[in-house]
Amino acid sequence: MRTRPSFINDEAIASAVATHWLPEIAEVDYLPWGFGAHHWRVAGGDKTLFVTLDQLAPRHTAASLEAAYAGAAALAAGGLDMVCAPSPARPGRFTIDVGPGVLSVTPWLDGRSPTEAEARAPQHVREVIAALVALHRTAPPDGLPCWVPRVGPGFADELRARTAQPWTSGPLAEEARGALASHHDAIKRWTGRYVELADIAHSHRDLWVPTHGEPHNDNQVMVARGLKLVDWESLALAPRERDYSDLLDTGEADGLAPDPAMVELFALDWRLSEIAEYALWFTTPHTGTDDDRIALEGLYEELSDATD
Structure with missing residues (x-):
């Protein structure tokens, strides 16, 4: 989305990412990209992540979105190299509920x-x-x-x-x-x-x-x-x-x-x-x-x- 969400701030995104994916965070940048979901670039140490906040209705439930991202990860693990799959969070899930939406991350692609x-x-x-x-x-x-x-x-x-x-x-x-x-x-x-x-x-x-x-x-x-x-x-x-x-x-x-x-x-x-x-x-x-x-x-x- 081009416009920052009014219902969540960068600090809340950084906190969720630190808790579930990347403990040491040095940078959080909102990305005015795409249409439909909100995105951030989060970096720390030697890692950079692409962070997505999906709002569920009307396209998804929490269960259907988790199943889709888990399926993508399974496809990548099975050898489909063109799949840029979500990274699992510490609880072993691919999505984390942050209140106004569901958070997921993928590795940052240099391209x-x-x-x-x-x-x-x-x-x-x-x-x-x-x-x-x-x-x-x-x-x-x-x-x-x-x-x-x-x-x-x-x-x-x-x-x-x-x-x-x-x-x-x-x-x-x-x-x-x-x-x-x-x-x-x-x-x-x-x-x-x-x-x-x-x-x-x-x-x-x-x-x-x-x-x-x-x-x-x-x-x-x-x-x-x-x-x-x-x-x-x-x-x-x-x-x-x-x-x-x-x-x-x-x-x-x-x-x-x-x-x-x-x-x-x-x-x-x-x-x-x-x-x-x-x-x-x-x-x-x-x-x-x-x-x-x-x-x-x-x-x-x-x-x-x-x-x-």
Whole structure:
């Protein structure tokens, strides 16, 4: 997130990291990176850690997030070198409850994420595909979460009811409400198709594989030894097409042979889950920060294909 959280300070983060991962801390720096979670760089002695604070609802419970990170650690221990896995805390868990969220850490990577243009370069796409093929061929660790639909059959009608009255939660609330209300028919159409496709996916559970969930360029880090995939909070058993959304329009993914229905399912999975999260965002108190404006832009982007 671009904006520091108001509900926890650097001292509380340092204290939790010192207690559970790194006793001697010399530096704590907030990182205005990404969108959805808060991040810090914490250093002490000869170690540097990348610290993530996830707020659970609506994407996770404490148990599902712990299972995802434990699964990533198991994949790395089993030989998948491209997995940048969380480091275990002293109690043997990978997540620590700090009140307003759940904390996890990974080793700091000396590298950088590719730009969108770099991520579309043929050689890079082939490297990503090789990493995903290796992931999808790996036996799933015990306890790995399973993908479930992010919204139910009644989502569109529930959203229509919520947008029937003015929203007063912040400066962008009414604009967001108006955008959602004006796209009710499209959201209802998308939801109906999504439920239909999700039923098809669940009828073929025997074909599901471990999937990252969001292997886009922001969750890739290029290091000296090659490609690393980070941010494994969405790790789950699912159809392999869940990981293909950013690959299929590059012209380098001919060998993947995806099922078009599953490609459509996970395009809708992304769109509808984003719409649901933005609806929640703008019905809760907000002040118009940079993150709020990025969220509003994201909402408009997901609604922009209403003729699809």
